[in-house]
Amino acid sequence: MTAKSVSLNEYRPRSELVVERKAVTKPKFPVIDMHTHFGPLVLGENYTERYDTAREVERFRAAGIKRVVNLELVWGAELDRLLEKIHPYGDFITTFSSVDVSRLDEPGFETYVLRTLTEAKGKGVRGLKFWKDLSLATRDEIGKYIALDDPRLQVIWAAAAELGLVVLHHVADPVAFFKPVDQYNERYEELSKVPDWSFCRPGLYSFEQLMEQQEAMIRDNPGTTFIIAHGGSYSENLGCVSRWLDEYPNMYIDIAARINEFGRQPYTARRFFERHQDRILFGTDAAAGCAFNYQPYFEFLETWNESFPYSSGEIPGQGRWRIYGIGLDDSVLEKVYYKNAERLGL
Protein backbone atom coordinates (compact mmCIF):
# COMPACT_ATOMS: atom_id res chain seq x y z
CA MET A 1 0.00 0.00 0.00
CA THR A 2 1.44 3.39 -0.91
CA ALA A 3 1.71 5.87 1.91
CA LYS A 4 -0.70 8.76 1.97
CA SER A 5 1.03 12.12 2.12
CA VAL A 6 0.42 13.65 5.58
CA SER A 7 1.47 17.11 6.72
CA LEU A 8 2.95 17.58 10.18
CA ASN A 9 -0.10 19.32 11.56
CA GLU A 10 -2.33 16.41 10.51
CA TYR A 11 -0.05 13.74 11.94
CA ARG A 12 -1.59 11.93 14.91
CA PRO A 13 0.29 8.66 15.39
CA ARG A 14 -1.33 6.18 17.78
CA SER A 15 1.05 4.09 19.84
CA GLU A 16 0.70 0.35 19.29
CA LEU A 17 2.88 -0.45 22.28
CA VAL A 18 1.25 -2.86 24.72
CA VAL A 19 2.76 -2.69 28.22
CA GLU A 20 1.41 -2.89 31.73
CA ARG A 21 0.41 0.44 33.20
CA LYS A 22 -0.29 1.00 36.86
CA ALA A 23 -2.95 3.66 37.41
CA VAL A 24 -2.30 6.31 40.07
CA THR A 25 -5.30 8.47 40.71
CA LYS A 26 -4.28 9.66 44.18
CA PRO A 27 -0.75 10.42 45.42
CA LYS A 28 0.76 8.02 47.95
CA PHE A 29 1.39 10.89 50.39
CA PRO A 30 -0.18 14.34 50.83
CA VAL A 31 1.23 16.82 48.35
CA ILE A 32 2.22 20.48 48.55
CA ASP A 33 1.99 21.98 45.07
CA MET A 34 4.74 24.54 45.20
CA HIS A 35 3.87 26.22 41.92
CA THR A 36 0.30 27.41 41.29
CA HIS A 37 -1.37 30.65 40.24
CA PHE A 38 -4.43 32.30 41.79
CA GLY A 39 -3.88 35.86 40.56
CA PRO A 40 -3.27 38.06 37.54
CA LEU A 41 0.00 36.54 36.28
CA VAL A 42 -1.70 33.67 34.47
CA LEU A 43 -5.40 34.51 34.85
CA GLY A 44 -5.31 38.19 33.87
CA GLU A 45 -6.55 41.33 35.60
CA ASN A 46 -10.12 40.03 35.95
CA TYR A 47 -8.91 36.95 37.86
CA THR A 48 -11.26 37.59 40.78
CA GLU A 49 -14.22 36.79 38.51
CA ARG A 50 -12.64 33.68 37.08
CA TYR A 51 -12.94 31.29 40.00
CA ASP A 52 -14.70 30.60 43.25
CA THR A 53 -12.05 30.18 45.96
CA ALA A 54 -13.95 27.66 48.10
CA ARG A 55 -14.66 25.50 45.06
CA GLU A 56 -11.01 25.64 43.96
CA VAL A 57 -9.74 24.59 47.38
CA GLU A 58 -12.13 21.64 47.23
CA ARG A 59 -10.94 20.70 43.74
CA PHE A 60 -7.25 20.73 44.74
CA ARG A 61 -8.00 18.77 47.93
CA ALA A 62 -9.91 16.16 45.94
CA ALA A 63 -6.78 15.66 43.80
CA GLY A 64 -4.73 14.84 46.93
CA ILE A 65 -3.18 18.28 47.44
CA LYS A 66 -2.80 19.41 51.04
CA ARG A 67 -1.55 22.92 50.30
CA VAL A 68 -0.63 25.11 47.34
CA VAL A 69 1.82 27.95 46.89
CA ASN A 70 0.40 30.83 44.90
CA LEU A 71 3.10 32.65 42.92
CA GLU A 72 2.19 36.18 41.87
CA LEU A 73 3.88 39.38 40.77
CA VAL A 74 1.83 41.62 43.06
CA TRP A 75 2.62 44.16 45.78
CA GLY A 76 0.83 46.91 47.71
CA ALA A 77 -2.87 47.28 46.89
CA GLU A 78 -2.74 44.44 44.33
CA LEU A 79 -1.45 42.10 47.01
CA ASP A 80 -4.33 43.17 49.27
CA ARG A 81 -6.82 42.41 46.49
CA LEU A 82 -5.31 38.94 46.00
CA LEU A 83 -5.30 38.14 49.73
CA GLU A 84 -8.90 39.25 49.96
CA LYS A 85 -9.82 36.96 47.06
CA ILE A 86 -8.28 33.88 48.69
CA HIS A 87 -9.60 34.70 52.15
CA PRO A 88 -10.34 32.71 54.36
CA TYR A 89 -8.22 29.99 52.76
CA GLY A 90 -4.82 31.49 53.55
CA ASP A 91 -3.86 28.27 55.36
CA PHE A 92 -4.39 26.25 52.21
CA ILE A 93 -3.10 28.86 49.77
CA THR A 94 0.37 30.17 50.71
CA THR A 95 1.14 33.35 48.78
CA PHE A 96 4.39 34.67 47.30
CA SER A 97 4.40 38.32 46.22
CA SER A 98 6.96 40.56 44.55
CA VAL A 99 8.34 44.09 44.13
CA ASP A 100 8.21 46.48 41.21
CA VAL A 101 11.65 46.07 39.64
CA SER A 102 10.88 48.74 37.04
CA ARG A 103 11.50 51.28 39.86
CA LEU A 104 15.12 50.20 39.99
CA ASP A 105 16.56 53.56 38.97
CA GLU A 106 14.28 55.67 41.14
CA PRO A 107 15.91 57.32 44.15
CA GLY A 108 15.00 55.44 47.30
CA PHE A 109 14.62 52.06 45.57
CA GLU A 110 16.27 50.34 48.54
CA THR A 111 13.83 51.92 50.99
CA TYR A 112 10.94 51.01 48.71
CA VAL A 113 12.09 47.36 48.60
CA LEU A 114 12.52 47.09 52.35
CA ARG A 115 9.16 48.69 53.04
CA THR A 116 7.33 46.55 50.47
CA LEU A 117 8.85 43.27 51.66
CA THR A 118 8.35 44.05 55.34
CA GLU A 119 4.70 44.92 54.68
CA ALA A 120 4.21 41.75 52.62
CA LYS A 121 5.69 39.62 55.36
CA GLY A 122 3.37 41.29 57.86
CA LYS A 123 0.43 40.27 55.69
CA GLY A 124 1.46 36.60 55.78
CA VAL A 125 3.45 36.36 52.57
CA ARG A 126 6.07 33.56 52.77
CA GLY A 127 8.24 34.22 49.76
CA LEU A 128 8.96 36.29 46.70
CA LYS A 129 8.24 35.49 43.10
CA PHE A 130 10.21 36.77 40.14
CA TRP A 131 9.50 35.96 36.56
CA LYS A 132 11.20 36.02 33.20
CA ASP A 133 10.02 39.63 32.79
CA LEU A 134 13.20 40.36 34.73
CA SER A 135 16.07 39.74 32.24
CA LEU A 136 13.86 39.23 29.19
CA ALA A 137 11.35 42.10 29.25
CA THR A 138 12.05 44.81 31.84
CA ARG A 139 14.60 47.45 30.83
CA ASP A 140 16.34 49.99 33.00
CA GLU A 141 16.54 53.75 32.35
CA ILE A 142 19.24 53.35 29.71
CA GLY A 143 17.16 50.73 27.91
CA LYS A 144 19.23 47.74 28.99
CA TYR A 145 17.57 44.50 30.03
CA ILE A 146 18.07 43.93 33.74
CA ALA A 147 20.42 41.02 34.40
CA LEU A 148 19.61 38.74 37.32
CA ASP A 149 23.01 39.39 38.86
CA ASP A 150 22.66 43.19 38.52
CA PRO A 151 24.09 44.68 41.74
CA ARG A 152 21.08 47.01 41.99
CA LEU A 153 18.91 43.94 42.71
CA GLN A 154 21.13 42.88 45.59
CA VAL A 155 18.99 44.78 48.09
CA ILE A 156 16.06 42.47 47.29
CA TRP A 157 17.99 39.25 47.87
CA ALA A 158 19.53 40.63 51.07
CA ALA A 159 16.18 41.82 52.43
CA ALA A 160 14.58 38.47 51.60
CA ALA A 161 17.29 36.66 53.56
CA GLU A 162 16.89 39.00 56.50
CA LEU A 163 13.10 38.65 56.58
CA GLY A 164 13.23 34.86 56.09
CA LEU A 165 11.45 34.97 52.74
CA VAL A 166 12.46 32.41 50.12
CA VAL A 167 12.86 33.66 46.56
CA LEU A 168 11.38 31.76 43.63
CA HIS A 169 12.52 32.60 40.12
CA HIS A 170 11.15 31.55 36.78
CA VAL A 171 14.25 32.53 34.84
CA ALA A 172 14.38 31.23 31.30
CA ASP A 173 12.18 28.90 29.29
CA PRO A 174 13.00 25.69 27.42
CA VAL A 175 16.34 25.93 25.59
CA ALA A 176 14.56 25.36 22.28
CA PHE A 177 12.70 28.68 22.77
CA PHE A 178 16.06 30.43 22.33
CA LYS A 179 16.89 28.62 19.09
CA PRO A 180 15.68 29.42 15.55
CA VAL A 181 12.13 28.20 14.88
CA ASP A 182 12.98 25.87 12.02
CA GLN A 183 12.99 22.21 11.04
CA TYR A 184 15.63 21.42 13.68
CA ASN A 185 13.73 22.90 16.62
CA GLU A 186 12.34 20.20 18.94
CA ARG A 187 9.55 22.57 20.06
CA TYR A 188 8.66 23.64 16.52
CA GLU A 189 4.95 22.83 16.70
CA GLU A 190 4.48 24.80 19.90
CA LEU A 191 6.51 27.80 18.73
CA SER A 192 4.78 27.92 15.36
CA LYS A 193 1.45 28.07 17.22
CA VAL A 194 2.62 30.69 19.76
CA PRO A 195 5.44 32.68 18.09
CA ASP A 196 5.57 35.07 21.08
CA TRP A 197 7.24 32.36 23.14
CA SER A 198 10.36 32.49 21.01
CA PHE A 199 13.28 34.36 22.58
CA CYS A 200 15.46 33.94 19.51
CA ARG A 201 15.79 37.65 18.80
CA PRO A 202 18.79 39.94 18.58
CA GLY A 203 19.21 42.14 21.65
CA LEU A 204 17.90 39.60 24.17
CA TYR A 205 20.13 37.68 26.54
CA SER A 206 20.94 34.23 25.23
CA PHE A 207 20.01 31.12 27.21
CA GLU A 208 23.69 30.68 28.17
CA GLN A 209 23.93 34.27 29.44
CA LEU A 210 20.78 33.80 31.52
CA MET A 211 22.24 30.66 33.06
CA GLU A 212 25.44 32.50 33.93
CA GLN A 213 23.43 35.29 35.57
CA GLN A 214 21.31 32.79 37.46
CA GLU A 215 24.39 31.02 38.79
CA ALA A 216 26.07 34.30 39.77
CA MET A 217 22.96 35.44 41.66
CA ILE A 218 22.82 32.20 43.65
CA ARG A 219 26.58 32.14 44.27
CA ASP A 220 26.81 35.78 45.37
CA ASN A 221 23.91 35.55 47.84
CA PRO A 222 24.62 32.44 49.90
CA GLY A 223 22.34 33.59 52.72
CA THR A 224 19.27 33.75 50.45
CA THR A 225 17.29 30.63 49.62
CA PHE A 226 16.48 30.47 45.91
CA ILE A 227 13.99 28.10 44.34
CA ILE A 228 14.64 27.97 40.62
CA ALA A 229 11.36 26.95 39.03
CA HIS A 230 10.88 24.59 36.13
CA GLY A 231 13.67 22.18 36.96
CA GLY A 232 16.26 24.84 37.76
CA SER A 233 15.72 26.42 34.28
CA TYR A 234 17.63 23.64 32.55
CA SER A 235 15.93 20.26 32.90
CA GLU A 236 17.24 19.37 29.44
CA ASN A 237 20.66 19.16 31.08
CA LEU A 238 20.37 17.57 34.50
CA GLY A 239 24.14 17.16 34.73
CA CYS A 240 24.41 20.93 34.79
CA VAL A 241 21.58 21.44 37.33
CA SER A 242 23.14 18.71 39.45
CA ARG A 243 26.49 20.55 39.51
CA TRP A 244 24.73 23.75 40.66
CA LEU A 245 22.86 21.89 43.40
CA ASP A 246 26.11 20.29 44.54
CA GLU A 247 27.85 23.62 44.63
CA TYR A 248 25.15 25.90 46.08
CA PRO A 249 23.34 24.66 49.18
CA ASN A 250 20.99 27.69 48.98
CA MET A 251 19.54 26.47 45.67
CA TYR A 252 16.33 24.43 45.33
CA ILE A 253 14.30 23.55 42.26
CA ASP A 254 10.68 22.79 41.49
CA ILE A 255 9.53 20.36 38.80
CA ALA A 256 6.57 22.41 37.52
CA ALA A 257 5.68 21.79 33.88
CA ARG A 258 8.86 19.79 33.32
CA ILE A 259 7.91 16.12 33.71
CA ASN A 260 8.13 16.01 29.93
CA GLU A 261 11.86 16.66 30.33
CA PHE A 262 12.57 14.58 33.45
CA GLY A 263 10.47 11.72 32.12
CA ARG A 264 12.25 11.38 28.78
CA GLN A 265 15.55 10.68 30.59
CA PRO A 266 14.28 8.35 33.33
CA TYR A 267 17.63 6.79 34.33
CA THR A 268 19.35 10.15 34.66
CA ALA A 269 16.26 11.66 36.33
CA ARG A 270 16.05 8.90 38.91
CA ARG A 271 19.71 9.33 39.88
CA PHE A 272 19.13 13.10 40.00
CA PHE A 273 16.11 12.75 42.32
CA GLU A 274 18.03 10.34 44.56
CA ARG A 275 21.07 12.57 44.80
CA HIS A 276 19.17 15.82 45.34
CA GLN A 277 16.21 14.42 47.25
CA ASP A 278 16.38 17.23 49.84
CA ARG A 279 16.29 20.06 47.31
CA ILE A 280 13.53 19.12 44.86
CA LEU A 281 10.01 20.47 45.32
CA PHE A 282 6.81 19.26 43.74
CA GLY A 283 5.02 21.79 41.52
CA THR A 284 2.80 21.83 38.46
CA ASP A 285 1.89 25.38 37.32
CA ALA A 286 -1.80 24.64 37.94
CA ALA A 287 -4.03 27.72 37.86
CA ALA A 288 -7.28 28.36 39.71
CA GLY A 289 -10.37 27.94 37.59
CA CYS A 290 -8.43 26.10 34.84
CA ALA A 291 -8.24 22.40 34.06
CA PHE A 292 -5.33 20.63 35.73
CA ASN A 293 -4.02 17.10 35.53
CA TYR A 294 -1.97 15.74 38.42
CA GLN A 295 -2.10 12.16 37.28
CA PRO A 296 0.98 12.12 35.01
CA TYR A 297 3.03 13.75 37.80
CA PHE A 298 2.06 11.06 40.31
CA GLU A 299 2.57 8.37 37.68
CA PHE A 300 6.02 9.72 36.78
CA LEU A 301 7.22 9.92 40.38
CA GLU A 302 5.63 6.77 41.81
CA THR A 303 5.61 4.07 39.11
CA TRP A 304 7.84 2.24 36.68
CA ASN A 305 5.28 2.74 33.91
CA GLU A 306 6.76 2.96 30.44
CA SER A 307 6.03 5.24 27.52
CA PHE A 308 2.95 7.09 28.74
CA PRO A 309 1.73 10.58 27.78
CA TYR A 310 2.73 13.47 30.03
CA SER A 311 -0.28 15.56 29.05
CA SER A 312 -3.87 14.92 28.12
CA GLY A 313 -3.91 16.65 24.71
CA GLU A 314 -3.95 14.64 21.48
CA ILE A 315 -0.64 16.23 20.46
CA PRO A 316 1.71 16.50 23.45
CA GLY A 317 2.19 20.21 24.10
CA GLN A 318 5.90 20.14 24.95
CA GLY A 319 7.33 17.89 22.27
CA ARG A 320 6.24 14.68 20.58
CA TRP A 321 7.53 12.10 22.96
CA ARG A 322 6.30 9.99 25.87
CA ILE A 323 7.71 9.62 29.35
CA TYR A 324 8.76 6.88 31.79
CA GLY A 325 8.16 6.55 35.51
CA ILE A 326 11.09 6.69 37.94
CA GLY A 327 9.56 4.64 40.79
CA LEU A 328 10.91 6.72 43.67
CA ASP A 329 11.29 5.08 47.08
CA ASP A 330 8.80 6.25 49.70
CA SER A 331 11.41 8.16 51.69
CA VAL A 332 12.38 10.22 48.62
CA LEU A 333 8.81 10.60 47.45
CA GLU A 334 7.72 12.06 50.79
CA LYS A 335 10.46 14.67 50.63
CA VAL A 336 9.55 15.73 47.11
CA TYR A 337 5.81 15.67 47.77
CA TYR A 338 5.79 17.77 50.95
CA LYS A 339 8.67 17.43 53.42
CA ASN A 340 11.11 19.69 51.57
CA ALA A 341 8.47 22.39 51.17
CA GLU A 342 7.62 22.15 54.86
CA ARG A 343 11.26 22.45 55.80
CA LEU A 344 11.28 25.76 53.90
CA GLY A 345 8.28 26.89 55.92
CA LEU A 346 5.81 26.55 53.05
Ligand SMILES: [Zn+2]
Ligand atom coordinates in the same frame (compact mmCIF):
# COMPACT_ATOMS: atom_id res chain seq x y z
ZN1 LIG B 1 4.17 29.45 36.75
